[in-house]
Amino acid sequence: MSAILQLPxxxxxxxxxxxxxxxxxxxxxxxxxxxxxEVARGEFLCLVGASGSGKSTLLNVLAGLDQPSAGxxxxxxxxxxxxxxxxxxxxxxxxxxxxxALELRGVGGAERRRQARELLExxxxxxxxxxxxxxxxxxxxxxxxxxxxxxxxxxxxxxDEPFGALDAITRDLLHEExxxxxxxxxxxxxxxxxxxxxxxxxxxxxxVFSSRPGRVAHEVEVELPRPRSLDSPELxxxxxxxxxxLRAEMGRDGS
Amino acid sequence: MAAxxxxxxxxxxxxxxxxxxxxxxLAARAWSGTWPKLAAVALALCLWxxxxxxxxxxxxxxxxxxxxxxxxxxxxxxxxxxxxxxxxLRRALEGYLLAIAIGSALGLLxxxxxxxxxxxxxxxxxxxxxxxxVWFPLAILLFQLSENAIIFVVVLGAxxxxxGGLLNGVDHVPPLLVRVGRTMGARGxxxxxxxxxxxxxxxxxxxxxxxxxxxxxxxxxxxxLVIVNHQASIGQRLQFAxxxxxxxxxxxxxxxxxxxxxxxxxxxxxxxxxxxKRWGLLSD
Numbered sequence: 001m002s003a004i005l006q007l008p009x010x011x012x013x014x015x016x017x018x019x020x021x022x023x024x025x026x027x028x029x030x031x032x033x034x035x036x037x038e039v040a041r042g043e044f045l046c047l048v049g050a051s052g053s054g055k056s057t058l059l060n061v062l063a064g065l066d067q068p069s070a071g072x073x074x075x076x077x078x079x080x081x082x083x084x085x086x087x088x089x090x091x092x093x094x095x096x097x098x099x100x101a102l103e104l105r106g107v108g109g110a111e112r113r114r115q116a117r118e119l120l121e122x123x124x125x126x127x128x129x130x131x132x133x134x135x136x137x138x139x140x141x142x143x144x145x146x147x148x149x150x151x152x153x154x155x156x157x158x159x160d161e162p163f164g165a166l167d168a169i170t171r172d173l174l175h176e177e178x179x180x181x182x183x184x185x186x187x188x189x190x191x192x193x194x195x196x197x198x199x200x201x202x203x204x205x206x207x208v209f210s211s212r213p214g215r216v217a218h219e220v221e222v223e224l225p226r227p228r229s230l231d232s233p234e235l236x237x238x239x240x241x242x243x244x245x246l247r248a249e250m251g252r253d254g255s
Numbered sequence: 256m257a258a259x260x261x262x263x264x265x266x267x268x269x270x271x272x273x274x275x276x277x278x279x280x281l282a283a284r285a286w287s288g289t290w291p292k293l294a295a296v297a298l299a300l301c302l303w304x305x306x307x308x309x310x311x312x313x314x315x316x317x318x319x320x321x322x323x324x325x326x327x328x329x330x331x332x333x334x335x336x337x338x339x340x341x342x343x344l345r346r347a348l349e350g351y352l353l354a355i356a357i358g359s360a361l362g363l364l365x366x367x368x369x370x371x372x373x374x375x376x377x378x379x380x381x382x383x384x385x386x387x388x389v390w391f392p393l394a395i396l397l398f399q400l401s402e403n404a405i406i407f408v409v410v411l412g413a414x415x416x417x418x419g420g421l422l423n424g425v426d427h428v429p430p431l432l433v434r435v436g437r438t439m440g441a442r443g444x445x446x447x448x449x450x451x452x453x454x455x456x457x458x459x460x461x462x463x464x465x466x467x468x469x470x471x472x473x474x475x476x477x478x479x480l481v482i483v484n485h486q487a488s489i490g491q492r493l494q495f496a497x498x499x500x501x502x503x504x505x506x507x508x509x510x511x512x513x514x515x516x517x518x519x520x521x522x523x524x525x526x527x528x529x530x531x532k533r534w535g536l537l538s539d
Binding site: 063065079080081083085087089090091100101103104105132133134135148152 | 431432434435437438439440441445449450453454456533534535536
């Protein structure tokens, strides 16, 4: 494993001794404890862990929505963040949601409309630009959210269980699309999930987080050739190993 | 599978979207929304007539619907009547627009500035519980018996409700949407303009509606109390009708007040329904 593991010289994301605590009543809840990791430019990194392992907290810190309690987190370039809920603005159309991201980046009128159209085409929603969020299915909403994230022209895309609420078939399709968009784009992706198979399906590398406090407990390089199938036995073997590690981590926590 | 489904969906839409079906469905829906209202009006008129027939009061004090609607028919042919309605509506509009301007500015300021919120956030809501008629003695001292006294009280009645609506909206913006806005790089005013204010629109419209109700009540109270020369507004005519013991005229004017109130209220209903539909908060 370590033979292929070459530390990138100029990582897109570097986290050094990151600790994040939250006050919980009269005690301090340690969400992350001394987490260090690096993500190479253009790498697809997956984080798996049980709930309470601080994965979402890590993304929030990376996105600049939260400050570290100790240690440092550095992201090189612009960051986009996607959540489990599409969180589209309900008063805007699908295209309007994408255009707002462009507008906030300073892209002007006609160019904005053209780019929004292109981005919606990229996520296979060419005809749905004029629809409102409530007229879209769960999968379509996440596609719009993906287009909106891409509209930020980010160097690093942080994804917090983005497909967790979708049915299996839709999720499968979105895996393909995400891989297609990522492939060769130079985009760095940090993808949080609690599903080991999903992590192995998508990631170049998978980090297993322990719970309470969240730490990097284990690292797996995924060497299966792409495109991978969620149902292939090879993938199941790797995912099985990760699931075992997850179980061990949860057992240690006593939960 | 998806490819097979799509033509089916399209043909389905084509059927339901064809004009005669939609037209008939619209008429049916309009009727199903209208008949309960008509029935309620009919019931109210019957009750009114029943009370008149019961003869608790002589009919020169409590006339029946027929006499009142007869007078309404006469009034509707007289230019002075429309002049009175116009004066009242102009005052309502002036006071209400002023209240929107002041209430929105106040609401926004209190939402944005934590110190202001601590200082007067609850006072704004407390102000609403103050009956607006209580302000009139002061208003008359400050502005004499003038239209300004009326407008002053209308604004005081409506502005807190509008500010409260906006404040309530800002407070209840889903945190996730704010997070989305911030990850898109919206900060400060841009975040307000693109996320927080649009997200508070439904609550703001609620505040506008409540503000209108307060404004209309304050205006009627004001027109009864503050008689301005050569301005025969609805309230003023109502007061004259009482002075002259013209019960038919009095009830006619009350009907007009009720009608205007209901009409404006239903306009807000249309606005609110439009927003809900756009946002997908209606289950059709």
